[in-house]
Amino acid sequence: MLLDRISDRHELRLLQIEDAQELFALTDANRSYLRQWLPWLDLITQVDDTRNFISRTISQFIEHESVVAAIWDRGKIVGLVGFNRIDRQDRIGYIGYWLAESARGKGIMTKSCQSLINYGFTTLKLERVVIACATKNHHSRAIPLRLGFIHEGVIRDAEWLYQEFVEHDIYALSIEDWKKS
Ligand SMILES: CC(C)(COP(=O)(O)OP(=O)(O)OC[C@H]1O[C@@H](n2cnc3c(N)ncnc32)[C@H](O)[C@@H]1OP(=O)(O)O)[C@@H](O)C(=O)NCCC(=O)NCCS
Numbered sequence: 001m002l003l004d005r006i007s008d009r010h011e012l013r014l015l016q017i018e019d020a021q022e023l024f025a026l027t028d029a030n031r032s033y034l035r036q037w038l039p040w041l042d043l044i045t046q047v048d049d050t051r052n053f054i055s056r057t058i059s060q061f062i063e064h065e066s067v068v069a070a071i072w073d074r075g076k077i078v079g080l081v082g083f084n085r086i087d088r089q090d091r092i093g094y095i096g097y098w099l100a101e102s103a104r105g106k107g108i109m110t111k112s113c114q115s116l117i118n119y120g121f122t123t124l125k126l127e128r129v130v131i132a133c134a135t136k137n138h139h140s141r142a143i144p145l146r147l148g149f150i151h152e153g154v155i156r157d158a159e160w161l162y163q164e165f166v167e168h169d170i171y172a173l174s175i176e177d178w179k180k181s
Pocket of ligand 1: 033034037038097098099100103104105106107108109110111132133134137139140143
C-alpha cells in the first residue's frame, strides 16, 4: 500500500511479505554499517528472519500498533521508516529509521520522516511524536533537529548495543508544535 510519494522518485510503501528477499539482501549488504547503531542485526541472518519481521509489522499495522514503510527509490528499496511503536492510550508515535549507506546524504530520511509525521498527526490522530537517538549518532540526531523537534532530555543506559549501554537523546514534536510549523 502506497503511504506517500515524497519526491518524483521516492515513495513510502507499507512493507509487504513480497519485499522480504530484497529487504534481506539490502540489510545484509549494509550489515556492518547498520550494526554501529542498530541492535538487531545479529538476529537477521537469513531471509526467513526478514519475512517474520515483515509478518509482525503487518499484524501490528492491523492492530494499530505500528506502521512500518519501505522507502522506494525508482523501484528499489533503500531503507525503512516507521512508527515502530504506537502508544494508543496516550496517542504517542515512536519513529525509527535506517537508510542504505549509498542512499545517505540526500535528505531522503528527513523527507520520509516529515511525511510520516503528517500521517501520524492527521490519519493516526497522534498527540505527540518521539524520536530517540543515541547521543553519538550525529546523523540521526540531525533529523529531528531539522524537523523542529524539541530536545526533551537524555536517558542514561537506554539501549544495549552489542558491547555497551548507550545513552539516548529524546526529541519530541507535539501536535501544537506541528500546527505552528
Ligand atoms: C540516520 C540516517 C538515516 C541519517 O541519514 P542521512 O542521509 O544523514 O539523513 P537524510 O536522508 O535526511 O539526509 C540528510 C543529509 O542530506 C543532506 N541533504 C541534501 N539535500 C537535502 C534536503 N533536501 N533536505 C535535507 N537534507 C538534505 C543534508 O545536508 C544531510 O547531509 P550531511 O549529513 O552531510 O549534513 C542514516 O545515517 C542511517 O541510516 N544510519 C544508520 C542507522 C541509524 O543510525 N538509524 C537511526 C537509529 S536512531
